[in-house]
Each structure stands twice: as structure tokens, then as C-alpha cells.
Amino acid sequence: MQLKQLMKATQLGKWQVKCSKPQSLLSSQGCIYNVPQEYSEEDIKYALNEYGVTKATRLTYYDKQQAKRVPSRTIKLFFSIPQMPTSVCIGFLKYRVKLFVPKPLQCYNCQHFGHVATNCKRDKACVKCSLRHEGQCNTDTAVCVNCKGPHQANSKDCPKRVEKQKALKKSKELKISVCEATKIVKGEDTKAFVAEKELNMQHISKTKTHKKSILGEVNTTVSQMVSIMTIAITHIINAPKERITVENVAKYISEVAKTLNLCNVDTDQMNHYIEKSQSISL
Missing domain, CATH: 3.30.70.330 (RRM (RNA recognition motif) domain)
Known part of the structure; x- marks a missing residue:
């Protein structure tokens, strides 16, 4: 109803007006x-x-x-x-x-987007180094005047150029101004960045949980081994001295572990550990 009334309007205060879409x-x-x-x-x-x-x-x-x-x-x-x-x-x-989505309009004078050189009122900027100078640019390091990235201002991969291209497409799709479309694109990019960050955080959280789970399993195994050794030592103390040899102790601990259904002990590995820990005194 408001649109119909506006289209009929021919005067706004003391001014003559003509309304059109x-x-x-x-x-x-x-x-x-x-x-x-x-x-x-x-x-x-x-x-x-x-x-x-x-x-x-x-x-x-x-x-x-x-x-x-x-x-x-x-x-x-x-x-x-x-x-x-x-x-x-x-x-x-x-x-x-x-x-049809046009390419972003870029000024060849200041290298910024949205206008052409004939209408530019800014200072001249080099397309390669972004500085103001005359003649050919001899620098080896490229610096974009728009995003300060390590590329020329006319690079297709420039984040500012990509943003402008997205805004132009959005303005054509929704039939809105480029300014309005730019705000939408920036909002969508922010949401995408936040979503990606949350995804990374979830991955880190899952990794930490997985590590805790593994550590829990290791701690449980260590706890079981402590129980096995405690039980074994209690019985070994009362055993005849001639029976207390490295081989017999290893076999005995293995049998204790099997009886308690805790784990299978590799006797060869146990012998290696006993030899390695001879310097430790009780």
C-alpha cells in the first residue's frame, strides 16, 4: 500500500517529484x-x-x-x-x-575498488609495492595496498577482491545495493570463520579426550602391575632362598597375573627389566 501511494506521489513539500522503481x-x-x-x-x-x-x-x-x-x-x-x-x-x-556477475571495478591509479582512475581523487599507488613512485617498480617484495598481503593489488586471490566479487554476486542475486551486499558477505564470512573455529575446537577437545582415555588405560595397566608386584613380593619373601632366581620370579609373577585375569606378562621382557633395574635397592 505504501509503495502504491509513493508511486502516485508528484509533490514532496514544495518540491516536484517523480517516483519510479x-x-x-x-x-x-x-x-x-x-x-x-x-x-x-x-x-x-x-x-x-x-x-x-x-x-x-x-x-x-x-x-x-x-x-x-x-x-x-x-x-x-x-x-x-x-x-x-x-x-x-x-x-x-x-x-x-x-x-551475470561483473568483475570488481578497480582503479589503476590508487588500486582501490569501486571506481575508475578518471574519477580517482586519491594519491597514486604502485600496483606491486603499494608505494607512491614514478616509473617501473624494481622491488622484489610485493605488498597489496588493499589487504597488505604479499601479492600485487590486482591479484585474483586478494581477500579484498574476493570479498568484492562475493558482494557483487549477492547484490545481483538479492537485487540490493553493493553496500548492503557487502555487509551481508562480511557477516557470512564472520559466521563461517566462527563455525570453522568451533569445528577446530571440537577436534582439539576430541583429541584431548582420546588422549585422556589412552592415559586412563595406561594408568589402569600400571595399577594392575603394582597389584601383581605387591602380591608377588609378599609371597617371594617367604619362599626358600634357593628358589629365588630371576627366572623363577619372572615365571611366578606371570602366573600371578594370569590367575588374577589382569594381563599376560612377557617373561623375557620381565627378565630384561629385572636386569635393567638391578641398581635399584629396596
Whole structure:
């Protein structure tokens, strides 16, 4: 109801006004791929008129061999409807329509995003070292002026560039301003970071629990061994001296352990331990 009233408004106080919806809410843009080169832009527009296509533009790419930009097989479509179709047909061929997301606009003067050099009012910055100087940059260490990372300002992997690309895509999907989309993207990245951190904390917690479990098992084994040795020594003290040999003691402790169902003792290992601990006096 408010929208209808606003659209009818012609005067706001003493000012004459004209109200209209933003073009972004009334139209949409998409791309189709692998379209033959022989199809002209006018032919494609005419063939897709029933889908609400008002303009068709063949995109170009830079060919290193020819050292110039040449037409590609990708067509950018302009629709007069807010919700573009998922696919279109040209003749007997069906093409899937994907949302057109432009590349982030970057200034070649200050290297920041969102404007071009002709409208730049900032100081010049080197694309490689981010400092202000004339001529070719001779430094070996790259520093991004946007994120301070170890790469050039025009790198596709720059976190700031990736953020801008996500914001542009979100603005096209939700039909909102880039500023609003940027806030959403930053919020989503924060949530993703928190989620990843919580996942890491859970992994650390599980690892600690696993270690405690292992230590618990080791402590239980040590406790059992102490019980075995205590029982064994109690009986060995009263045994005839001629019977108290390394071999007999090892066998005896092994039998005690088996009888108590605690563990199996390796007699050879036990002999080795006894020899190793001869320096320890009671």
C-alpha cells in the first residue's frame, strides 16, 4: 500500500517529484555459453525476444597470439523482467542461463575498488609495492595496498577482491545495493570463520579426550602391575632362598597375573627389566 501511494506521489513539500522503481528491480542480466560465432547479436536478440530479451552482447577476450581482443562464444543477455529464465532456446539448441556477475571495478591509479582512475581523487599507488613512485617498480617484495598481503593489488586471490566479487554476486542475486551486499558477505564470512573455529575446537577437545582415555588405560595397566608386584613380593619373601632366581620370579609373577585375569606378562621382557633395574635397592 505504501509503495502504491509513493508511486502516485508528484509533490514532496514544495518540491516536484517523480517516483519510479530502480531499474535493477525491473530487469535482470544473464549469460549463455558456447554460442556459435556466426550468430549475430541482432539474430540472437530476435530469437530470444519471447523470453523478454531486449539486448544481446557478445563478450570478448584478449587473444595473446593476435595481441588484441576478439569475440568469444559467450553472450550477455539483458532481460526486461526481474526474474530471468533458467534456460533459453535458439533454434533447436537449448542454452542454460547463468547470472551475470561483473568483475570488481578497480582503479589503476590508487588500486582501490569501486571506481575508475578518471574519477580517482586519491594519491597514486604502485600496483606491486603499494608505494607512491614514478616509473617501473624494481622491488622484489610485493605488498597489496588493499589487504597488505604479499601479492600485487590486482591479484585474483586478494581477500579484498574476493570479498568484492562475493558482494557483487549477492547484490545481483538479492537485487540490493553493493553496500548492503557487502555487509551481508562480511557477516557470512564472520559466521563461517566462527563455525570453522568451533569445528577446530571440537577436534582439539576430541583429541584431548582420546588422549585422556589412552592415559586412563595406561594408568589402569600400571595399577594392575603394582597389584601383581605387591602380591608377588609378599609371597617371594617367604619362599626358600634357593628358589629365588630371576627366572623363577619372572615365571611366578606371570602366573600371578594370569590367575588374577589382569594381563599376560612377557617373561623375557620381565627378565630384561629385572636386569635393567638391578641398581635399584629396596
